[in-house]
Amino acid sequence: MYVVLLTYTAPLQEIDYALPDHVEWLAKQYEHEYLLASGRREAHLGEVLLARPMPRGKLDAVLASDPLALANLAHHEVIDFVVTRTAAQLRELNESITH
Template sequence: MFVVLLNYTAPIEEIDYVLPDHVEWLAKQYEHGHFLASGRRNPRIGGVIITRPMLRGKLDALLATDPFSVQHLAKYEVIEFSPTKTAPELRIINEALAS
């Protein structure tokens, strides 16, 4: 699994202009089953995405299609981790990782 930290590299006015496209992109990733959670960072300096398990190359390819990436408005820090304990709601994901 991955935690992706988005760090805005442009003024918030530029971010807000592209935000509807980014939200549409996020919706597509959820439809395809790639993401588990996402949202704004506080303070509003970027965002956070928690992904389902996938190959790192696939994640990199997905992130490259984010409108924030395409328009060079954000940089991404990708943190890979292997969950060893999860809440009951996420247990099925953790069990899938163990197999």
């Protein structure tokens, strides 16, 4: 599984202009079941994405297609981790993505 820290690298006015395309891109990633969760970081620094396990090259290709990345408005930092424990509410999800 991956945690992706998306950091804006441009003024918020430029980010706001590109957000509709980014939101559409996010929707497509959910349709493909690549993303499990996403949300805005505090103080509008960027976003956090939770991506399901996949080959790292595939994830890199998906992130490279983000309109914010294509326009050089954001940087993606990828943190790879293995889920070994979850809250009871997430146990079924954890079992479905690790087996």
